[in-house]
Amino acid sequence: MEQHPSGLKLASWLVAAGRTVDPGASLNVPPIPASNFILGQGRSYARGDSTPTWEALEEVIGGLEAGKAVAFASGMAAVAAIFDQLPSGARVVLPDDCYQGVVGLAMAGAARGRWSVQRIALTDTAAWQQACTEADLIWLESPSNPLLTVADLDVICAAPRKPGTIVAVDNTFATPLNQQPLELGATVSVQSATKFIGGHSDLLAGVVTTRDEALWQQLHQTRTLAGAIPGTLEAFLAVRGARTLALRLERAQYNAMILAQRLLEHPLVTCVRYPGLPSHPTHTTAKRLLKGFGTIISFDVAGGAATADAVCRHVRLIRHATSLGAVESTMERRAAVAGQEHLPPSLLRLSVGIEDVHDLWNDLDAAIRATIT
Known part of the structure; x- marks a missing residue:
């Protein structure tokens, strides 16, 4: 299994990350159902300043994918936050086989004139390389849902791209244990934590991870303004589920x-x-x-x-x-x-x-x- 920069294997990182270290504190970060905080200590309102429970989830997944994470209320909330970074009139490229929620979001935006949508077969690597030089958002899903096509992610993510182009990889099916999109050169990796991260069919959550600090700030701001924040219990359960991934x-x-x-x-x-x-x-x-x-x-x-x-x-x-x-x-x-x-x-x-x-x-x-x- 891959090794984390800390020197731990990823399986060990999953168990160790996102925990409190202060003497006398609880071993696990508890669910903290707080909307606001006493002023003067760094936090004021949870929607913008997060809670320790959300941050524990972001530490686990961000570290697992070797980047910096933002947690959302659902996988689709995470997807929508990425689409929200696009300029008016943007060009979006989707795979021919893709989660229907993403397709629905993209087509709804196209119908309102926010962007145009192109579909490319996942196996047409040359077409994806060309699209990287022209599109504002390259959306990849590998393995795909539900035909399980595996794309040449290493080649596509390394292709020259137009300045500002976001290459996003839905990494839900692979999980970070089987695939590391950011290592391959993707701009963002997306997880529906509802699935393998949580692992028990009892929560909705999504996580976006990136190494681009400016993009991370924009995604965090999008979450704050849109209010697409994760639930306290959901974040707690997602961390607990990730321990056994x-x-x-x-x-x-x-x-x-x-x-x-x-x-x-x-x-x-x-x-x-x-x-x-x-x-x-x-x-x-x-x-x-x-x-x-x-x-x-x-x-x-x-x-x-x-x-x-x-x-x-x-x-x-x-x-x-x-x-x-x-x-x-x-x-x-x-x-x-x-x-x-x-x-x-x-x-x-x-x-x-x-x-x-x-x-x-x-x-x-x-x-x-x-x-x-």
Whole structure:
């Protein structure tokens, strides 16, 4: 596992960072539900001056990604703060496969004349390099949601760019343990802490990390003015969840590889997408750039949308639910989600959790066979 500048491995940093050090203080920074503070000691109002609980989360994630972090109320609040840095008439470039929330935000802004939007296939590295010299915001998502395409991030992030261009990487699927966008040359790395950072399906939060001090100040100001602040309990839970990220990711990735290999051989499964499989179109790129192949599998079942919906209804251990990155395995048919109608109708996105892999397989196999045979 990668080493933190402190000399610790990242797994150790996750456990050690964001803690109090004063003698007699609590070991963990507690949830501090304060809106305002006694004047004269540096803080006055939480929306602009933060709280120790938010700052603990920012220390953990900022240090994990070797930058400086700003925490937000949700992943989409973090995304919106980046878009808010764009000048009027900006040019935005998005991948062909991208989280529908980002696409919705970008297209809504384009409809109001705030910017124009271009879509580029994630695998068209040359087009992305060219876009870096012309666009104001390069938005990358790797692995992508839900087709799990892995982009040539090292090449794209190192490409010459127009002055002021922001290269943003949604690093949610990879997590900072598998990929370090800032090390590759990205301007910002974005995490939906709702997912792997929190890890327990019990919070909404987002974090943006950058090494650009001026941009960090602007993002902090955007959060203050927009009021997109993280909740106190959510920030506390996100820090607590992050402590076990390395363990959870290790177990879930182990499970995901086994399930992907078995799904590949299943007679009632027509397509399996997982970056760890040699059959995946960007497997070679994934091996070069990712330290682990992640916990998300997308696969198609024979029989179309109705069959895929039936599989979701028949699973018992795996939960039929949206979102991902938690200790429990979840699955949904993505084309049923608004804005995702272009996806294969029978595509199921499976977020693999930390359950026993044999129990997961038995549940998944039984659900597929019960609905198709």
